[in-house]
Amino acid sequence: MPESERNPLIERMAGEGISRRAFMKYCATLASLMALPAGAGRAMAEALTRAARPSVIWLSFQECTGCTEAITRSHSPTLESLILETISLDYHHTLQAASGEAAEHAREEAMKQHFGKYLVVVDGSVPMKDGGVYSTIAGISNHDMLMDTVKGAAAVIAVGTCATYGGLPKARPNPTGAVAISDLVRDKPIVNIPGCPPIPVVMTGVIAHYLTFGRLPELDRLLRPRAFYGETIHDRCYRRPFYDQGKFAKTFDDAGARRGWCLFELGCKGPVTYNACASVKWNDATSWPVESGHGCIGCSEPDFWDAGGFYRALSLPADPLKGMAAAAAAGVVVGAVVSVANRARKAEVRAGHETATLADLDK
Ligand code: FSX
Numbered sequence: 001m002p003e004s005e006r007n008p009l010i011e012r013m014a015g016e017g018i019s020r021r022a023f024m025k026y027c028a029t030l031a032s033l034m035a036l037p038a039g040a041g042r043a044m045a046e047a048l049t050r051a052a053r054p055s056v057i058w059l060s061f062q063e064c065t066g067c068t069e070a071i072t073r074s075h076s077p078t079l080e081s082l083i084l085e086t087i088s089l090d091y092h093h094t095l096q097a098a099s100g101e102a103a104e105h106a107r108e109e110a111m112k113q114h115f116g117k118y119l120v121v122v123d124g125s126v127p128m129k130d131g132g133v134y135s136t137i138a139g140i141s142n143h144d145m146l147m148d149t150v151k152g153a154a155a156v157i158a159v160g161t162c163a164t165y166g167g168l169p170k171a172r173p174n175p176t177g178a179v180a181i182s183d184l185v186r187d188k189p190i191v192n193i194p195g196c197p198p199i200p201v202v203m204t205g206v207i208a209h210y211l212t213f214g215r216l217p218e219l220d221r222l223l224r225p226r227a228f229y230g231e232t233i234h235d236r237c238y239r240r241p242f243y244d245q246g247k248f249a250k251t252f253d254d255a256g257a258r259r260g261w262c263l264f265e266l267g268c269k270g271p272v273t274y275n276a277c278a279s280v281k282w283n284d285a286t287s288w289p290v291e292s293g294h295g296c297i298g299c300s301e302p303d304f305w306d307a308g309g310f311y312r313a314l315s316l317p318a319d320p321l322k323g324m325a326a327a328a329a330a331g332v333v334v335g336a337v338v339s340v341a342n343r344a345r346k347a348e349v350r351a352g353h354e355t356a357t358l359a360d361l362d363k
Contacts, residue, residue, distance in 0.1 A: 009048060009049055023045060027041040027042070027045040028041030029041075030044060030201065030205050030208055033201065033205060033227065033280065034217060034225070034228075044208050047212040048211060048212075054114075055090050055113070056090065056118065056120075056121060057090055057110055057118055057153075058089060058093075058121040059091075059120065059122045059123075059124075059142075059146060059149060060094065060123050060124050061123070061127075061135055061142040061163070062124045062142070063123045063160060063163070066160070066197040067162075067198060068123065070197035070200050070203075071084070071200050086207075086208075087119075088110075090118075091103065091106050103138075104138045107149065111151075111152050114152070115152035118154065119153065119154060119157060119207075120150050120153040120155075120156045120157070121156075121157045121159060122146065122156065122159070123160045124142070124160070125166045125169045125179060125181075126143050127143075127169070128176075128179055129175070130177075134175075143184065146181070146184060153188055154188075154189075155188060155189040156181065156189070156190040157190075157191050157206060157207070158182065158193065159193045159198050160197055161195060161196040161304070162178075164193065164194040164222075164223075165180050165301075166178045166303075167196060167305070168305055172305075172306050191216045191223055191224070191225060192222060192223040193228075194222075194275075194300040195275060195299055196300070199228070199275070199280050205225070205227075205228070206225055209225075222302075224274070229274040231276075232272065232273055232274055233269075233270035233278050233296045234270040235278075236276075236278035236279045237290055238291070239261065239262045240262075242259075243262035243264060247259075247262060248262050248263075248264055248265040248266075249262065250265060252266060252294075257293065263290060263293075263294070264313060264314070265313050267295050267297075267309065267312050269314065270295070272298065272301065272314065273301050274300065277289070278290065
């Protein structure tokens with residue numbers, strides 16, 4: 001078959017024993033998760049199996065490689081990891097075979113050949129202190145490589161909490177002066193996909209949306225795709241009925257915990273964390289942290305390392321509800337107050353005034 005007609009995705013699917021039916025189902029699920037109109041799943045399937053493969057340059061700065069691990073899940077290739085087959089991944093530190101000058105040459109060539117059309121995916125934060133000496137690649141500071149690479153980009157996808165908000169490298173005392181990608185890139189369409197790491201299907205969903213429609217999905221004020229970050233973990237949590245009944249586990253191994261009671265008092269940040277873990281889950285929808293018995297740590301919220309206090313129960317917002325909070329010793333009254341507070345915050349978000357964050361509410 002001529003090279004121009006080869007489709008790596010179809011070939012890889014055949015090699016992995018993934019049927020066309022399973023692929024179509026995956027695309028339909030993806031479209032439905034993103035609240036796209038009927039027919040979008042088929043359009044996605046057609047776009048992903050097209051011969052043309054858009055160029056993607058993936059830059060990794062101050063991070064732990066968890067984001068790439070999450071999307072590839074190399075021990076068990078999945079349809080999500082196969083989305084990487086639909087793009088021409090011309091530069092990716094962890095996945096590319098080339099190294100040294102050849103790797104940098106590949107990045108420069110991709111930029112030259114696809115100027116104005118390529119996507120830039122970035123994970124990791126950018127150190128700004130002391131001239132950016134704390135992280136360099138091929139002798140180039142992260143800042144200079146980012147700004148040089150995004151010049152010809154059609155859009156930028158920041159994946160992981162490090163790239164979207166600064167993440168762990170930015171945690172106090174932020175020794176490298178770490179900043180987020182959106183602090184530096186101001187003149188390109190940019191989408192934030194926070195999470196430490198982000199949910200794989202959210203990353204691939206955004207890429208698939210771009211490949212299908214030629215644009216980024218609808219975003220909120222923090223530049224997150226609304227479809228995946230429109231609701232809190234708490235909104236969709238299967239333990240929510242216990243929260244509403246005021247049934248809270250007091251320790252991780254007490255009788256309540258064993259019955260699946262709410263983990264709010266053990267520090268769960270679900271009520272102030274916007275992400276899709278509760279509905280999408282992890283590892284092929286096997287489970288997710290709260291289902292495994294651990295509260296949400298709010299890893300997709302700005303400044304969660306500093307603001308969260310992983311095992312400290314959320315306090316209530318400083319507003320008229322505060323008085324009620326003081327009076328509410330525990331149980332259903334606390335639950336009701338937080339619910340009301342969150343509804344008020346959500347109303348503000350809907351009105352376009354503000355997006356609630358962990359830092360906002362955990363005061
Ligand atoms: Fe950060 Fe990602 Fe957490 Fe790690 O690339 S969001 S530390 S999972 O790896 O950037």
